[in-house]
Amino acid sequence: MSSTTLPLPQDPVRGPTTLLRAVRRRDPILAGFGLALLALAIVLGVAAMLDPRQLHGEDVWAKPAKFLLSVGLFALTSAWFAGELPEARRRAVPMRIVRWTIIGAGTFELAYITWQAALGQPSHFNESTPFHTVMFALMGIGAVALTATTLPLAREIARHGTGLSPALRLAIVLGLVLTFILGAGAGVAISVHGGHAVGGIPDHPGLPLLGWSTAGGDLRVPHFLGIHAQQLLPLAGAALAAAWPERARPAVWLVSALFVLVTLAVFAQAVAGRPLIGM
Structure with a gap:
Protein backbone atom coordinates (compact mmCIF):
# COMPACT_ATOMS: atom_id res chain seq x y z
CA MET A 1 0.00 0.00 0.00
CA SER A 165 3.82 6.63 -4.12
CA PRO A 166 6.04 6.92 -7.23
CA ALA A 167 5.70 10.71 -7.33
CA LEU A 168 6.60 11.18 -3.67
CA ARG A 169 9.55 8.80 -3.93
CA LEU A 170 10.82 10.75 -6.95
CA ALA A 171 10.39 14.06 -5.10
CA ILE A 172 12.33 12.79 -2.08
CA VAL A 173 15.17 11.45 -4.23
CA LEU A 174 15.40 14.66 -6.28
CA GLY A 175 15.22 16.81 -3.16
CA LEU A 176 18.06 14.90 -1.53
CA VAL A 177 20.29 14.93 -4.61
CA LEU A 178 19.68 18.64 -5.25
CA THR A 179 20.43 19.41 -1.61
CA PHE A 180 23.97 18.24 -2.23
CA ILE A 181 24.39 19.69 -5.72
CA LEU A 182 22.86 23.11 -5.05
CA GLY A 183 23.44 23.46 -1.31
CA ALA A 184 27.01 22.23 -1.21
CA GLY A 185 27.70 23.93 -4.55
CA ALA A 186 26.66 27.32 -3.19
CA GLY A 187 28.66 26.62 -0.03
CA VAL A 188 31.78 26.00 -2.11
CA ALA A 189 31.10 29.26 -3.99
CA ILE A 190 30.97 31.13 -0.67
CA SER A 191 34.27 29.58 0.37
CA VAL A 192 36.00 30.35 -2.95
CA HIS A 193 34.69 33.93 -2.86
CA GLY A 194 35.99 34.38 0.68
CA GLY A 195 32.60 35.20 2.17
CA HIS A 196 28.92 35.46 1.39
CA ALA A 197 28.77 39.19 0.61
CA VAL A 198 29.19 40.48 -2.94
CA GLY A 199 29.41 44.26 -2.90
CA GLY A 200 27.21 46.22 -0.55
CA ILE A 201 28.13 47.88 2.73
CA PRO A 202 30.06 45.92 5.39
CA ASP A 203 27.97 45.15 8.51
CA HIS A 204 24.88 46.75 6.91
CA PRO A 205 21.73 45.46 8.68
CA GLY A 206 20.24 42.56 6.75
CA LEU A 207 16.77 41.04 6.52
CA PRO A 208 15.20 40.25 9.90
CA LEU A 209 15.93 36.72 11.18
CA LEU A 210 17.66 35.56 7.99
CA GLY A 211 20.28 38.33 8.00
CA TRP A 212 20.60 38.37 4.19
CA SER A 213 22.13 41.55 2.84
CA THR A 214 19.78 44.29 1.68
CA ALA A 215 22.60 46.40 0.24
CA GLY A 216 24.43 43.94 -2.03
CA GLY A 217 24.57 40.38 -3.27
CA ASP A 218 24.41 37.56 -0.74
CA LEU A 219 25.45 34.02 -1.64
CA ARG A 220 23.63 32.69 1.40
CA VAL A 221 20.34 33.00 -0.50
CA PRO A 222 21.02 30.24 -3.07
CA HIS A 223 22.78 28.25 -0.34
CA PHE A 224 19.61 28.40 1.76
CA LEU A 225 17.41 27.27 -1.13
CA GLY A 226 19.79 24.46 -2.02
CA ILE A 227 20.09 23.11 1.51
CA HIS A 228 16.32 23.14 1.99
CA ALA A 229 15.54 21.29 -1.23
CA GLN A 230 15.60 18.34 1.20
CA GLN A 231 12.28 19.56 2.65
CA LEU A 232 10.74 21.75 -0.07
CA LEU A 233 10.64 19.28 -2.96
CA PRO A 234 9.26 16.33 -0.93
CA LEU A 235 6.53 18.61 0.45
CA ALA A 236 5.68 19.68 -3.10
CA GLY A 237 5.72 16.04 -4.18
CA ALA A 238 3.37 15.05 -1.37
CA ALA A 239 0.94 17.81 -2.33
CA LEU A 240 1.05 16.87 -6.02
CA ALA A 241 0.60 13.16 -5.29
CA ALA A 242 -2.48 13.92 -3.19
CA ALA A 243 -4.08 16.49 -5.52
CA TRP A 244 -3.12 15.19 -8.97
CA PRO A 245 -2.11 11.51 -8.65
CA GLU A 246 -2.39 10.63 -12.36
CA ARG A 247 0.08 13.30 -13.46
CA ALA A 248 2.08 13.77 -10.29
CA ARG A 249 5.40 12.37 -11.55
CA PRO A 250 5.70 14.74 -14.56
CA ALA A 251 4.61 17.57 -12.25
CA VAL A 252 7.38 16.67 -9.79
CA TRP A 253 9.94 16.86 -12.60
CA LEU A 254 8.55 20.26 -13.64
CA VAL A 255 8.56 21.67 -10.11
CA SER A 256 12.10 20.38 -9.56
CA ALA A 257 13.29 22.00 -12.80
CA LEU A 258 11.69 25.30 -11.78
CA PHE A 259 13.33 25.04 -8.35
CA VAL A 260 16.74 24.62 -9.95
CA LEU A 261 16.13 27.60 -12.24
CA VAL A 262 15.05 29.81 -9.33
CA THR A 263 18.11 28.80 -7.29
CA LEU A 264 20.42 29.52 -10.23
CA ALA A 265 18.67 32.85 -10.80
CA VAL A 266 19.18 34.02 -7.22
CA PHE A 267 22.78 32.79 -7.42
CA ALA A 268 23.35 34.91 -10.53
CA GLN A 269 21.67 37.85 -8.80
CA ALA A 270 23.98 37.50 -5.80
CA VAL A 271 27.09 37.19 -7.98
CA ALA A 272 26.03 40.38 -9.76
CA GLY A 273 26.01 42.17 -6.40
CA ARG A 274 22.24 42.71 -6.25
CA PRO A 275 20.32 41.99 -3.04
CA LEU A 276 17.30 39.70 -3.07
CA ILE A 277 15.34 42.49 -1.37
CA GLY A 278 16.89 45.95 -1.36
CA MET A 279 16.35 48.39 1.47
Missing part, protein backbone atom coordinates in the same frame (compact mmCIF):
# COMPACT_ATOMS: atom_id res chain seq x y z
CA SER A 2 1.52 3.30 -1.05
CA SER A 3 1.15 6.63 0.70
CA THR A 4 0.59 9.95 -1.00
CA THR A 5 1.71 12.18 1.83
CA LEU A 6 4.88 12.26 3.87
CA PRO A 7 3.45 10.43 6.92
CA LEU A 8 3.22 6.65 6.60
CA PRO A 9 -0.24 5.13 7.08
CA GLN A 10 0.79 3.93 10.56
CA ASP A 11 2.01 7.43 11.44
CA PRO A 12 -1.03 9.72 11.09
CA VAL A 13 0.05 13.25 11.91
CA ARG A 14 -2.65 15.19 13.75
CA GLY A 15 -0.47 17.61 15.66
CA PRO A 16 3.06 18.43 16.83
CA THR A 17 3.05 15.76 19.57
CA THR A 18 2.01 13.02 17.15
CA LEU A 19 4.61 14.23 14.65
CA LEU A 20 7.37 14.06 17.27
CA ARG A 21 6.37 10.54 18.30
CA ALA A 22 6.32 9.46 14.66
CA VAL A 23 9.78 10.80 13.81
CA ARG A 24 11.25 9.27 16.98
CA ARG A 25 9.86 5.85 15.99
CA ARG A 26 11.39 6.14 12.52
CA ASP A 27 14.98 6.76 13.67
CA PRO A 28 15.35 7.34 17.42
CA ILE A 29 19.05 8.26 17.25
CA LEU A 30 18.81 10.87 14.48
CA ALA A 31 15.54 12.20 15.84
CA GLY A 32 17.02 12.59 19.32
CA PHE A 33 20.01 14.44 17.87
CA GLY A 34 17.78 16.77 15.84
CA LEU A 35 15.49 17.55 18.76
CA ALA A 36 18.46 18.24 21.04
CA LEU A 37 19.76 20.79 18.52
CA LEU A 38 16.39 22.54 18.36
CA ALA A 39 16.30 22.71 22.16
CA LEU A 40 19.80 24.22 22.20
CA ALA A 41 18.71 26.79 19.62
CA ILE A 42 16.01 27.93 22.04
CA VAL A 43 18.61 28.23 24.81
CA LEU A 44 20.79 30.41 22.56
CA GLY A 45 17.75 32.49 21.70
CA VAL A 46 17.43 33.29 25.40
CA ALA A 47 21.18 34.00 25.55
CA ALA A 48 20.78 36.48 22.69
CA MET A 49 18.25 38.45 24.74
CA LEU A 50 20.61 38.62 27.71
CA ASP A 51 23.92 39.21 25.90
CA PRO A 52 24.26 42.61 24.15
CA ARG A 53 27.47 41.74 22.26
CA GLN A 54 27.50 42.13 18.48
CA LEU A 55 29.68 40.52 15.80
CA HIS A 56 29.65 41.82 12.22
CA GLY A 57 26.44 43.73 12.86
CA GLU A 58 24.38 40.96 14.48
CA ASP A 59 24.05 39.33 17.88
CA VAL A 60 26.96 36.98 18.65
CA TRP A 61 24.50 34.14 19.26
CA ALA A 62 22.57 34.60 16.01
CA LYS A 63 24.87 32.44 13.84
CA PRO A 64 25.05 29.40 16.17
CA ALA A 65 21.29 29.56 16.74
CA LYS A 66 20.60 29.55 12.98
CA PHE A 67 23.05 26.70 12.41
CA LEU A 68 21.48 24.69 15.23
CA LEU A 69 18.05 25.14 13.65
CA SER A 70 19.32 24.23 10.17
CA VAL A 71 21.26 21.12 11.18
CA GLY A 72 18.47 20.07 13.55
CA LEU A 73 15.93 20.24 10.74
CA PHE A 74 18.35 18.39 8.44
CA ALA A 75 18.70 15.58 10.99
CA LEU A 76 14.95 15.33 11.64
CA THR A 77 14.16 15.24 7.91
CA SER A 78 16.77 12.52 7.39
CA ALA A 79 15.23 10.58 10.30
CA TRP A 80 11.79 10.86 8.71
CA PHE A 81 13.01 9.58 5.37
CA ALA A 82 14.88 6.72 7.06
CA GLY A 83 11.51 5.56 8.34
CA GLU A 84 10.42 4.91 4.77
CA LEU A 85 13.00 2.12 4.51
CA PRO A 86 12.57 -1.50 5.60
CA GLU A 87 14.03 -2.19 9.03
CA ALA A 88 16.84 -4.26 7.53
CA ARG A 89 17.94 -1.32 5.39
CA ARG A 90 17.77 1.10 8.33
CA ARG A 91 20.23 -1.15 10.14
CA ALA A 92 22.49 -1.69 7.12
CA VAL A 93 25.95 -0.12 6.71
CA PRO A 94 24.91 2.74 4.35
CA MET A 95 22.36 4.08 6.81
CA ARG A 96 24.71 3.66 9.78
CA ILE A 97 27.26 5.76 7.90
CA VAL A 98 24.61 8.39 7.09
CA ARG A 99 23.41 8.52 10.68
CA TRP A 100 26.80 8.86 12.36
CA THR A 101 28.21 11.22 9.75
CA ILE A 102 25.33 13.61 10.38
CA ILE A 103 25.87 13.39 14.12
CA GLY A 104 29.67 13.56 14.02
CA ALA A 105 30.07 16.30 11.42
CA GLY A 106 27.14 18.28 12.80
CA THR A 107 28.41 18.12 16.37
CA PHE A 108 31.91 19.22 15.40
CA GLU A 109 30.75 22.18 13.32
CA LEU A 110 28.14 23.37 15.81
CA ALA A 111 30.46 23.03 18.80
CA TYR A 112 33.12 25.18 17.14
CA ILE A 113 30.65 27.81 15.92
CA THR A 114 29.09 28.07 19.38
CA TRP A 115 32.48 28.20 21.13
CA GLN A 116 33.66 31.01 18.87
CA ALA A 117 30.43 32.90 19.48
CA ALA A 118 30.94 32.58 23.23
CA LEU A 119 34.38 34.16 22.74
CA GLY A 120 32.91 36.92 20.58
CA GLN A 121 35.01 35.77 17.61
CA PRO A 122 34.03 34.69 14.08
CA SER A 123 34.13 31.01 13.18
CA HIS A 124 33.90 31.28 9.40
CA PHE A 125 36.79 32.81 7.43
CA ASN A 126 38.74 33.30 10.63
CA GLU A 127 42.36 32.62 9.73
CA SER A 128 43.89 34.86 12.37
CA THR A 129 46.02 32.02 13.80
CA PRO A 130 47.15 28.60 12.53
CA PHE A 131 44.61 27.00 14.89
CA HIS A 132 41.73 29.02 13.46
CA THR A 133 42.91 28.30 9.91
CA VAL A 134 42.91 24.56 10.53
CA MET A 135 39.52 24.66 12.26
CA PHE A 136 37.98 26.63 9.43
CA ALA A 137 39.29 24.06 6.91
CA LEU A 138 37.93 21.20 9.02
CA MET A 139 34.56 22.95 9.21
CA GLY A 140 34.44 23.04 5.42
CA ILE A 141 35.21 19.33 5.20
CA GLY A 142 32.56 18.62 7.81
CA ALA A 143 29.94 20.68 5.98
CA VAL A 144 30.56 18.81 2.72
CA ALA A 145 30.44 15.45 4.53
CA LEU A 146 27.18 16.44 6.22
CA THR A 147 25.41 17.41 2.99
CA ALA A 148 26.90 14.41 1.16
CA THR A 149 24.83 12.09 3.40
CA THR A 150 21.86 12.98 1.20
CA LEU A 151 23.34 10.92 -1.66
CA PRO A 152 23.38 7.45 -0.03
CA LEU A 153 20.02 8.24 1.57
CA ALA A 154 18.61 9.12 -1.88
CA ARG A 155 19.94 5.82 -3.24
CA GLU A 156 18.32 3.89 -0.40
CA ILE A 157 14.97 5.61 -0.95
CA ALA A 158 15.14 5.07 -4.72
CA ARG A 159 15.83 1.35 -4.32
CA HIS A 160 13.94 0.41 -1.17
CA GLY A 161 11.29 3.08 -0.51
CA THR A 162 8.59 0.90 -2.04
CA GLY A 163 5.88 2.01 0.39
CA LEU A 164 5.84 5.48 -1.15
Whole structure:
Protein backbone atom coordinates (compact mmCIF):
# COMPACT_ATOMS: atom_id res chain seq x y z
CA MET A 1 0.00 0.00 0.00
CA SER A 2 1.52 3.30 -1.05
CA SER A 3 1.15 6.63 0.70
CA THR A 4 0.59 9.95 -1.00
CA THR A 5 1.71 12.18 1.83
CA LEU A 6 4.88 12.26 3.87
CA PRO A 7 3.45 10.43 6.92
CA LEU A 8 3.22 6.65 6.60
CA PRO A 9 -0.24 5.13 7.08
CA GLN A 10 0.79 3.93 10.56
CA ASP A 11 2.01 7.43 11.44
CA PRO A 12 -1.03 9.72 11.09
CA VAL A 13 0.05 13.25 11.91
CA ARG A 14 -2.65 15.19 13.75
CA GLY A 15 -0.47 17.61 15.66
CA PRO A 16 3.06 18.43 16.83
CA THR A 17 3.05 15.76 19.57
CA THR A 18 2.01 13.02 17.15
CA LEU A 19 4.61 14.23 14.65
CA LEU A 20 7.37 14.06 17.27
CA ARG A 21 6.37 10.54 18.30
CA ALA A 22 6.32 9.46 14.66
CA VAL A 23 9.78 10.80 13.81
CA ARG A 24 11.25 9.27 16.98
CA ARG A 25 9.86 5.85 15.99
CA ARG A 26 11.39 6.14 12.52
CA ASP A 27 14.98 6.76 13.67
CA PRO A 28 15.35 7.34 17.42
CA ILE A 29 19.05 8.26 17.25
CA LEU A 30 18.81 10.87 14.48
CA ALA A 31 15.54 12.20 15.84
CA GLY A 32 17.02 12.59 19.32
CA PHE A 33 20.01 14.44 17.87
CA GLY A 34 17.78 16.77 15.84
CA LEU A 35 15.49 17.55 18.76
CA ALA A 36 18.46 18.24 21.04
CA LEU A 37 19.76 20.79 18.52
CA LEU A 38 16.39 22.54 18.36
CA ALA A 39 16.30 22.71 22.16
CA LEU A 40 19.80 24.22 22.20
CA ALA A 41 18.71 26.79 19.62
CA ILE A 42 16.01 27.93 22.04
CA VAL A 43 18.61 28.23 24.81
CA LEU A 44 20.79 30.41 22.56
CA GLY A 45 17.75 32.49 21.70
CA VAL A 46 17.43 33.29 25.40
CA ALA A 47 21.18 34.00 25.55
CA ALA A 48 20.78 36.48 22.69
CA MET A 49 18.25 38.45 24.74
CA LEU A 50 20.61 38.62 27.71
CA ASP A 51 23.92 39.21 25.90
CA PRO A 52 24.26 42.61 24.15
CA ARG A 53 27.47 41.74 22.26
CA GLN A 54 27.50 42.13 18.48
CA LEU A 55 29.68 40.52 15.80
CA HIS A 56 29.65 41.82 12.22
CA GLY A 57 26.44 43.73 12.86
CA GLU A 58 24.38 40.96 14.48
CA ASP A 59 24.05 39.33 17.88
CA VAL A 60 26.96 36.98 18.65
CA TRP A 61 24.50 34.14 19.26
CA ALA A 62 22.57 34.60 16.01
CA LYS A 63 24.87 32.44 13.84
CA PRO A 64 25.05 29.40 16.17
CA ALA A 65 21.29 29.56 16.74
CA LYS A 66 20.60 29.55 12.98
CA PHE A 67 23.05 26.70 12.41
CA LEU A 68 21.48 24.69 15.23
CA LEU A 69 18.05 25.14 13.65
CA SER A 70 19.32 24.23 10.17
CA VAL A 71 21.26 21.12 11.18
CA GLY A 72 18.47 20.07 13.55
CA LEU A 73 15.93 20.24 10.74
CA PHE A 74 18.35 18.39 8.44
CA ALA A 75 18.70 15.58 10.99
CA LEU A 76 14.95 15.33 11.64
CA THR A 77 14.16 15.24 7.91
CA SER A 78 16.77 12.52 7.39
CA ALA A 79 15.23 10.58 10.30
CA TRP A 80 11.79 10.86 8.71
CA PHE A 81 13.01 9.58 5.37
CA ALA A 82 14.88 6.72 7.06
CA GLY A 83 11.51 5.56 8.34
CA GLU A 84 10.42 4.91 4.77
CA LEU A 85 13.00 2.12 4.51
CA PRO A 86 12.57 -1.50 5.60
CA GLU A 87 14.03 -2.19 9.03
CA ALA A 88 16.84 -4.26 7.53
CA ARG A 89 17.94 -1.32 5.39
CA ARG A 90 17.77 1.10 8.33
CA ARG A 91 20.23 -1.15 10.14
CA ALA A 92 22.49 -1.69 7.12
CA VAL A 93 25.95 -0.12 6.71
CA PRO A 94 24.91 2.74 4.35
CA MET A 95 22.36 4.08 6.81
CA ARG A 96 24.71 3.66 9.78
CA ILE A 97 27.26 5.76 7.90
CA VAL A 98 24.61 8.39 7.09
CA ARG A 99 23.41 8.52 10.68
CA TRP A 100 26.80 8.86 12.36
CA THR A 101 28.21 11.22 9.75
CA ILE A 102 25.33 13.61 10.38
CA ILE A 103 25.87 13.39 14.12
CA GLY A 104 29.67 13.56 14.02
CA ALA A 105 30.07 16.30 11.42
CA GLY A 106 27.14 18.28 12.80
CA THR A 107 28.41 18.12 16.37
CA PHE A 108 31.91 19.22 15.40
CA GLU A 109 30.75 22.18 13.32
CA LEU A 110 28.14 23.37 15.81
CA ALA A 111 30.46 23.03 18.80
CA TYR A 112 33.12 25.18 17.14
CA ILE A 113 30.65 27.81 15.92
CA THR A 114 29.09 28.07 19.38
CA TRP A 115 32.48 28.20 21.13
CA GLN A 116 33.66 31.01 18.87
CA ALA A 117 30.43 32.90 19.48
CA ALA A 118 30.94 32.58 23.23
CA LEU A 119 34.38 34.16 22.74
CA GLY A 120 32.91 36.92 20.58
CA GLN A 121 35.01 35.77 17.61
CA PRO A 122 34.03 34.69 14.08
CA SER A 123 34.13 31.01 13.18
CA HIS A 124 33.90 31.28 9.40
CA PHE A 125 36.79 32.81 7.43
CA ASN A 126 38.74 33.30 10.63
CA GLU A 127 42.36 32.62 9.73
CA SER A 128 43.89 34.86 12.37
CA THR A 129 46.02 32.02 13.80
CA PRO A 130 47.15 28.60 12.53
CA PHE A 131 44.61 27.00 14.89
CA HIS A 132 41.73 29.02 13.46
CA THR A 133 42.91 28.30 9.91
CA VAL A 134 42.91 24.56 10.53
CA MET A 135 39.52 24.66 12.26
CA PHE A 136 37.98 26.63 9.43
CA ALA A 137 39.29 24.06 6.91
CA LEU A 138 37.93 21.20 9.02
CA MET A 139 34.56 22.95 9.21
CA GLY A 140 34.44 23.04 5.42
CA ILE A 141 35.21 19.33 5.20
CA GLY A 142 32.56 18.62 7.81
CA ALA A 143 29.94 20.68 5.98
CA VAL A 144 30.56 18.81 2.72
CA ALA A 145 30.44 15.45 4.53
CA LEU A 146 27.18 16.44 6.22
CA THR A 147 25.41 17.41 2.99
CA ALA A 148 26.90 14.41 1.16
CA THR A 149 24.83 12.09 3.40
CA THR A 150 21.86 12.98 1.20
CA LEU A 151 23.34 10.92 -1.66
CA PRO A 152 23.38 7.45 -0.03
CA LEU A 153 20.02 8.24 1.57
CA ALA A 154 18.61 9.12 -1.88
CA ARG A 155 19.94 5.82 -3.24
CA GLU A 156 18.32 3.89 -0.40
CA ILE A 157 14.97 5.61 -0.95
CA ALA A 158 15.14 5.07 -4.72
CA ARG A 159 15.83 1.35 -4.32
CA HIS A 160 13.94 0.41 -1.17
CA GLY A 161 11.29 3.08 -0.51
CA THR A 162 8.59 0.90 -2.04
CA GLY A 163 5.88 2.01 0.39
CA LEU A 164 5.84 5.48 -1.15
CA SER A 165 3.82 6.63 -4.12
CA PRO A 166 6.04 6.92 -7.23
CA ALA A 167 5.70 10.71 -7.33
CA LEU A 168 6.60 11.18 -3.67
CA ARG A 169 9.55 8.80 -3.93
CA LEU A 170 10.82 10.75 -6.95
CA ALA A 171 10.39 14.06 -5.10
CA ILE A 172 12.33 12.79 -2.08
CA VAL A 173 15.17 11.45 -4.23
CA LEU A 174 15.40 14.66 -6.28
CA GLY A 175 15.22 16.81 -3.16
CA LEU A 176 18.06 14.90 -1.53
CA VAL A 177 20.29 14.93 -4.61
CA LEU A 178 19.68 18.64 -5.25
CA THR A 179 20.43 19.41 -1.61
CA PHE A 180 23.97 18.24 -2.23
CA ILE A 181 24.39 19.69 -5.72
CA LEU A 182 22.86 23.11 -5.05
CA GLY A 183 23.44 23.46 -1.31
CA ALA A 184 27.01 22.23 -1.21
CA GLY A 185 27.70 23.93 -4.55
CA ALA A 186 26.66 27.32 -3.19
CA GLY A 187 28.66 26.62 -0.03
CA VAL A 188 31.78 26.00 -2.11
CA ALA A 189 31.10 29.26 -3.99
CA ILE A 190 30.97 31.13 -0.67
CA SER A 191 34.27 29.58 0.37
CA VAL A 192 36.00 30.35 -2.95
CA HIS A 193 34.69 33.93 -2.86
CA GLY A 194 35.99 34.38 0.68
CA GLY A 195 32.60 35.20 2.17
CA HIS A 196 28.92 35.46 1.39
CA ALA A 197 28.77 39.19 0.61
CA VAL A 198 29.19 40.48 -2.94
CA GLY A 199 29.41 44.26 -2.90
CA GLY A 200 27.21 46.22 -0.55
CA ILE A 201 28.13 47.88 2.73
CA PRO A 202 30.06 45.92 5.39
CA ASP A 203 27.97 45.15 8.51
CA HIS A 204 24.88 46.75 6.91
CA PRO A 205 21.73 45.46 8.68
CA GLY A 206 20.24 42.56 6.75
CA LEU A 207 16.77 41.04 6.52
CA PRO A 208 15.20 40.25 9.90
CA LEU A 209 15.93 36.72 11.18
CA LEU A 210 17.66 35.56 7.99
CA GLY A 211 20.28 38.33 8.00
CA TRP A 212 20.60 38.37 4.19
CA SER A 213 22.13 41.55 2.84
CA THR A 214 19.78 44.29 1.68
CA ALA A 215 22.60 46.40 0.24
CA GLY A 216 24.43 43.94 -2.03
CA GLY A 217 24.57 40.38 -3.27
CA ASP A 218 24.41 37.56 -0.74
CA LEU A 219 25.45 34.02 -1.64
CA ARG A 220 23.63 32.69 1.40
CA VAL A 221 20.34 33.00 -0.50
CA PRO A 222 21.02 30.24 -3.07
CA HIS A 223 22.78 28.25 -0.34
CA PHE A 224 19.61 28.40 1.76
CA LEU A 225 17.41 27.27 -1.13
CA GLY A 226 19.79 24.46 -2.02
CA ILE A 227 20.09 23.11 1.51
CA HIS A 228 16.32 23.14 1.99
CA ALA A 229 15.54 21.29 -1.23
CA GLN A 230 15.60 18.34 1.20
CA GLN A 231 12.28 19.56 2.65
CA LEU A 232 10.74 21.75 -0.07
CA LEU A 233 10.64 19.28 -2.96
CA PRO A 234 9.26 16.33 -0.93
CA LEU A 235 6.53 18.61 0.45
CA ALA A 236 5.68 19.68 -3.10
CA GLY A 237 5.72 16.04 -4.18
CA ALA A 238 3.37 15.05 -1.37
CA ALA A 239 0.94 17.81 -2.33
CA LEU A 240 1.05 16.87 -6.02
CA ALA A 241 0.60 13.16 -5.29
CA ALA A 242 -2.48 13.92 -3.19
CA ALA A 243 -4.08 16.49 -5.52
CA TRP A 244 -3.12 15.19 -8.97
CA PRO A 245 -2.11 11.51 -8.65
CA GLU A 246 -2.39 10.63 -12.36
CA ARG A 247 0.08 13.30 -13.46
CA ALA A 248 2.08 13.77 -10.29
CA ARG A 249 5.40 12.37 -11.55
CA PRO A 250 5.70 14.74 -14.56
CA ALA A 251 4.61 17.57 -12.25
CA VAL A 252 7.38 16.67 -9.79
CA TRP A 253 9.94 16.86 -12.60
CA LEU A 254 8.55 20.26 -13.64
CA VAL A 255 8.56 21.67 -10.11
CA SER A 256 12.10 20.38 -9.56
CA ALA A 257 13.29 22.00 -12.80
CA LEU A 258 11.69 25.30 -11.78
CA PHE A 259 13.33 25.04 -8.35
CA VAL A 260 16.74 24.62 -9.95
CA LEU A 261 16.13 27.60 -12.24
CA VAL A 262 15.05 29.81 -9.33
CA THR A 263 18.11 28.80 -7.29
CA LEU A 264 20.42 29.52 -10.23
CA ALA A 265 18.67 32.85 -10.80
CA VAL A 266 19.18 34.02 -7.22
CA PHE A 267 22.78 32.79 -7.42
CA ALA A 268 23.35 34.91 -10.53
CA GLN A 269 21.67 37.85 -8.80
CA ALA A 270 23.98 37.50 -5.80
CA VAL A 271 27.09 37.19 -7.98
CA ALA A 272 26.03 40.38 -9.76
CA GLY A 273 26.01 42.17 -6.40
CA ARG A 274 22.24 42.71 -6.25
CA PRO A 275 20.32 41.99 -3.04
CA LEU A 276 17.30 39.70 -3.07
CA ILE A 277 15.34 42.49 -1.37
CA GLY A 278 16.89 45.95 -1.36
CA MET A 279 16.35 48.39 1.47
